[in-house]
Amino acid sequence: MANINELAKQLGSDDQIKVYQAKQEMVLLTAAAGAPGKDRQRSDMAAEMANCLTTEMPQKDNKGKVSKVPELNARGRSLVSRYLANVGDQSEVAALERAMHDFDVREMARWALARMTCQAATDALAKAAKTGIGDEFRVGAINALAGRSGSSVRETLVACAASPSPEVRLAAAEALACDAEAANDAVLAKVAAGGGKRTGMRVAKARLRLAENLVAAGQKQAGRQIYQQLADGKYDPAQQKAAQAALKHVG
Amino acid sequence: MSAKPGSNRREFLKKSAAALAAPTIVPATVFAKPGEPAPSDRVVVGSIGTGDLGRRHHLNGKLLPNKRIRMAAVCDVDRNHRDQAATDCFTKTGKPVAIYKDFRDLCDRPDIDAVLIATPDHWHALAAIYAMEAGKDVYCEKPLTLTIHQGREMVNAARRYGTVFQTGSQQRSNDRFRLACELVRNKKIGQLQRVDTYINGVDAGVWEPPTTPPPELDWNFWLGPAPYADYSPNRCHYQFRWYSDYSGGKMTDWGAHHNDIAQWGIGADDTGPVKVSGKGMYYKDGPHDVAGEFDVDYTYAGGVTLHCHSSPMDHDLEGIPLGKKEKIKKQETNGVLFTGSDGWVFVSRSMLVASDPKLYDTQFSSDDTRLYVSQDHHENWLDCIASRQRPICDVEIGHRSATVCHLGNIAMQLRRELAWDPQKEQFVDDDQANLMVSKPMRAPWHL
Numbered sequence: 001m002a003n004i005n006e007l008a009k010q011l012g013s014d015d016q017i018k019v020y021q022a023k024q025e026m027v028l029l030t031a032a033a034g035a036p037g038k039d040r041q042r043s044d045m046a047a048e049m050a051n052c053l054t055t056e057m058p059q060k061d062n063k064g065k066v067s068k069v070p071e072l073n074a075r076g077r078s079l080v081s082r083y084l085a086n087v088g089d090q091s092e093v094a095a096l097e098r099a100m101h102d103f104d105v106r107e108m109a110r111w112a113l114a115r116m117t118c119q120a121a122t123d124a125l126a127k128a129a130k131t132g133i134g135d136e137f138r139v140g141a142i143n144a145l146a147g148r149s150g151s152s153v154r155e156t157l158v159a160c161a162a163s164p165s166p167e168v169r170l171a172a173a174e175a176l177a178c179d180a181e182a183a184n185d186a187v188l189a190k191v192a193a194g195g196g197k198r199t200g201m202r203v204a205k206a207r208l209r210l211a212e213n214l215v216a217a218g219q220k221q222a223g224r225q226i227y228q229q230l231a232d233g234k235y236d237p238a239q240q241k242a243a244q245a246a247l248k249h250v251g
Numbered sequence: 252m253s254a255k256p257g258s259n260r261r262e263f264l265k266k267s268a269a270a271l272a273a274p275t276i277v278p279a280t281v282f283a284k285p286g287e288p289a290p291s292d293r294v295v296v297g298s299i300g301t302g303d304l305g306r307r308h309h310l311n312g313k314l315l316p317n318k319r320i321r322m323a324a325v326c327d328v329d330r331n332h333r334d335q336a337a338t339d340c341f342t343k344t345g346k347p348v349a350i351y352k353d354f355r356d357l358c359d360r361p362d363i364d365a366v367l368i369a370t371p372d373h374w375h376a377l378a379a380i381y382a383m384e385a386g387k388d389v390y391c392e393k394p395l396t397l398t399i400h401q402g403r404e405m406v407n408a409a410r411r412y413g414t415v416f417q418t419g420s421q422q423r424s425n426d427r428f429r430l431a432c433e434l435v436r437n438k439k440i441g442q443l444q445r446v447d448t449y450i451n452g453v454d455a456g457v458w459e460p461p462t463t464p465p466p467e468l469d470w471n472f473w474l475g476p477a478p479y480a481d482y483s484p485n486r487c488h489y490q491f492r493w494y495s496d497y498s499g500g501k502m503t504d505w506g507a508h509h510n511d512i513a514q515w516g517i518g519a520d521d522t523g524p525v526k527v528s529g530k531g532m533y534y535k536d537g538p539h540d541v542a543g544e545f546d547v548d549y550t551y552a553g554g555v556t557l558h559c560h561s562s563p564m565d566h567d568l569e570g571i572p573l574g575k576k577e578k579i580k581k582q583e584t585n586g587v588l589f590t591g592s593d594g595w596v597f598v599s600r601s602m603l604v605a606s607d608p609k610l611y612d613t614q615f616s617s618d619d620t621r622l623y624v625s626q627d628h629h630e631n632w633l634d635c636i637a638s639r640q641r642p643i644c645d646v647e648i649g650h651r652s653a654t655v656c657h658l659g660n661i662a663m664q665l666r667r668e669l670a671w672d673p674q675k676e677q678f679v680d681d682d683q684a685n686l687m688v689s690k691p692m693r694a695p696w697h698l
Binding site for chain 2: 016017020021023024027028031032034035036082085086087107108110111114115117136137139140143144146167171174201205208209212236237238241242245246
């Protein structure tokens, strides 16, 4: 049985070849553990990997004060997060959520949660979208929520669509377009109204997608309404043309 | 002012109505020079990704010499690449082009009709979808995608915007490949049983220490949606093909060509295999982390099998190639072999060899299946931009062919046989495999 802890340390090595070898081993091990019918193996491996993310050690600073720091360095924790996505489920979300508090690890922890489909991962991403530090990080969490279901998703995205940050608002609008909910159009319209020409263009594209999703979900009337507005209004020609074509198709 | 029906995309009716209302003196520049299209009939093109392939093959080899095209802009995240491409444009045409680092700025120009995308694979979907959303027609290099999910999103965008989208699998615009597939599709070699594609492998690569990116390269932008990695020269600019964060190795690099021909011969352009398994050899010490050598086996509904090899044929190919008289006998390293119940056909970029040379004289009847005829991949794209018909390698075809390659890579990484539903585009009963149908993107990028 492979020593996950040793492999994790190797992922944090300064030696490129050792890191590469550890990555290859992780791919092999997670593939085997994640095969259908291997739930116990998968769960055990995921737990060990999560443990690598959260294990701490005491460290004395130059004033003699002792605090707890992660045992595994940032590179190691980033890469462990990445491969944890292949085998993790809700039991490992807490460890990834904790990793998202480390600026040097959070992008990969978020990436891993984006890959995991369980509700706990969704909830963690929603929390990061709402309260994460930095627009780019929040946008990443918002992007990962697109297409996910659950009450926390819509509530989070609607809140983000009212953010003071224009990039967060736009990301939320684009993510809401992936959800076949007719009420989302009003949110998108508000985001468009609060921005300039480029914002308007991006929201128009999002509204087109929303209309498409509504029609696909059987809400033809709601979809048609959006298409009609895009076809009639002062939008860039590409969106108008696409809306006109869609109207013919929807009937 | 006259125009061929459908040949002038840009507001012809508006212009002609204005011309009729205007004084009868019309500037000479409105009219085409003899043998050349009128300026208003030219497709205005922007080139996104002007590295080696984008600049050498597409820009200088195909776009600049084409009288139906007016180059308006070039774009690359490497300043040397984009400036050199702009220099080429000025040298060849005497006209300056706009130069961009960000493909979005190029695509946002209302005067550009179409874009040609020759970026690394991990950028294809984002650039293509943005271009389509901006109303541009697209020519995108193969392999179309980095993941299966990206391909479906690209198809969705193309249909949403009515895009004329050509995938750069230019072997379909070659008579030899088409003839081979028509022989197969019309059962001239009997019932098709198996297809073998030979696409070569890749070496381990050489480690270079991470270093500061050169000043002309925006490394963060080059990485784009891919996970962060420190820069080293052998990680980008052609070599990206051998790193799984950016591409799928030889399986997608050449698999996108020959597995595409296999799909064409099998008649699977709107579907795919239902089972895949494979053995891949991954180098022990790297740096290339894609499969160096491999054998991947696919089964299609109906029983036809496809076998994709990095190694040469394990037997001699013996036969008289099309257009030759002498028999050849050698192990082939690159090409597609179709084997039927009554014969075989091997096709590559340099030859077509059949079990019976009489097959070369096949006269197809009106009852036979005839395949899309294209003599030149870029010309076909331009023809379709004018006619608004789908080109020979429409985005769906490119997506399905790339999917075959991605399925192979996934099967090799997971080291188990996988069942695939080509209609739902999901693996059957394998959650872990389904995670690999897509990849998250680094913020702020998303499809």
